[in-house]
Amino acid sequence: MDFDLSSAKKIHIIFNYHNGLYGSPQIKFILNRTMQISWSKIARYMRILVLKSKIRVKKDLKNKMRLKNVIVVILILLIANEIFTKKINCEQLMLPI
Template sequence: MNLASKIKEIFIKNNGIYGAPRIKIVLNNSGVVASQTKIARIMKTFKLYSVIRVKKMNRKLKEVKKITHGPNHVNRNWSLYSKNELWVTDVTYILFNKKLHI
């Protein structure tokens, strides 16, 4: 049996999961010496591509910050008796100690 047919046999036997490094290990264990580059080249000519599994990331949940509000002096009373009596603004964009505080 030639090398290409052995590579195809190992690839099909393992459901297309094995790539060139694992096929090299199987071939070396059976007594056939071949480089990983040669195996990869043969696999590429016969369009044998292994399954690439996506790594599972263990992500930690972000800590939920408790939003603190100041006292509500307006109480949704928007009627004004005189000018400059009530000023309202948004200061979430102001940088403090080179950090954005929201």
């Protein structure tokens, strides 16, 4: 693996400047203004330098959002099926058809 010391220094400086709040996506956004570096390389350098962002997305929140989106899609499909089979009158849904 090729370890670029200048890129690692830049990542460390940006991370410390923002008090450890920026993760690899935000650091990539800043660094891509001056140089091309991939998100995975930044994440790898952060792991090597033991830099962890203080702000994290909770995994449970992600799962709840996915579940909520699935439930909404299922409800839309059920309503569409009821409309298609004419079990629900269009006036009940206030749809102009």
